[in-house]
Structure formats: C-alpha cells, structure tokens
Amino acid sequence: MARRFGFRAVLGGLWLAMAGAAAGQAMVETGLSAARAATATAPAAGLGKSIQGLAGGLDKALQAEQPGSEAAPSPGAAAPAAKPPSPGEAKPAEAAKWEDPGAITAGLSYTELLRRFGPPSLEITGETGRTLTYSAKGGAFHVRVEDDRVASVRKPKS
Numbered sequence: 111m112a113r114r115f116g117f118r119a120v121l122g123g124l125w126l127a128m129a130g131a132a133a134g135q136a137m138v139e140t141g142l143s144a145a146r147a148a149t150a151t152a153p154a155a156g157l158g159k160s161i162q163g164l165a166g167g168l169d170k171a172l173q174a175e176q177p178g179s180e181a182a183p184s185p186g187a188a189a190p191a192a193k194p195p196s197p198g199e200a201k202p203a204e205a206a207k208w209e210d211p212g213a214i215t216a217g218l219s220y221t222e223l224l225r226r227f228g229p230p231s232l233e234i235t236g237e238t239g240r241t242l243t244y245s246a247k248g249g250a251f252h253v254r255v256e257d258d259r260v261a262s263v264r265k266p267k268s
Contacts, residue, residue: 211244211251212265220258 208228223242230242230253239256249266 211246211253212248214244214251214253214260214263216260216262218260220255220260223253223255223260 232243252264
C-alpha cells in the first residue's frame, strides 16, 4: 500500500508540474493562432464597405435610368446654355504646344530646354546632375543635364 501511495504521489507531482507547462503552451498557441487569423483577414477588412459602395452606386444609376424618376431629366427639358465669359474674367489657358524632343541638342541651357520642350515625363536628380526623360511618338529621349546645360541626348532606336 505504501508503494501505491508513493507511485500516486509521484504521478500527481508530475501532473501538477506539467499542468503549468501545458497551460503556458496553450496560451502561446492561442496567441499565435490569433495573430495568424488577424493577418489573414486584414486585407479583407474594407471589403464590406467597398461592396456596399458599389451596390449603392449601381442602385443610383439604375434609378436615374427609370422614366419619371427625380434624377432623370425630363425629355422636354433643355440643357442650360453655357454662359459666355465676361470681359473681366480670365480665359482658360490654351494647351501649350511643345517642340518635338528630337530637336534637343547638347549645349542647350536647362531653362531654354524647359521653355521649348516643356516639363519632362520623368526627372531624376543625382549628385552630378539630372537625367530627364521626354516621351515622343518615336520613343523616349533621355537627356543628361550637368551644370544647367544639356550634356548629352540619347535618342530612341528607330
């Protein structure tokens, strides 16, 4: 009988010692599972609002198409006439017409380059100068500007 009591005491002690470790492991695994769930669902967080907005926009468009709705203009209603600008108002600026980038030559000043050819499509500024990219029908022109002068022009291959 003493042997049974000793065996049970050892088993009970092991059980108590392992219960703490098992509880700790359960807490760690629960935390890891929660983290995995959070990172897996984060990209879909705004999905409900996006679908709701899409459905609302579709509903408005369909209501505007129905005859007799408030959003749809009546067939006999005329569009309001455009108001001519008064003499004191500024006229909208005309679209600037830039020269073809194929005419860029080495030695041209940076300010003259911008005046004649407009702003570049892409500009990268480095320690030694700037690299500008102008887009044209024939391709991209790469212009190297150093000391406010065009140092080189690389034209697209035809």
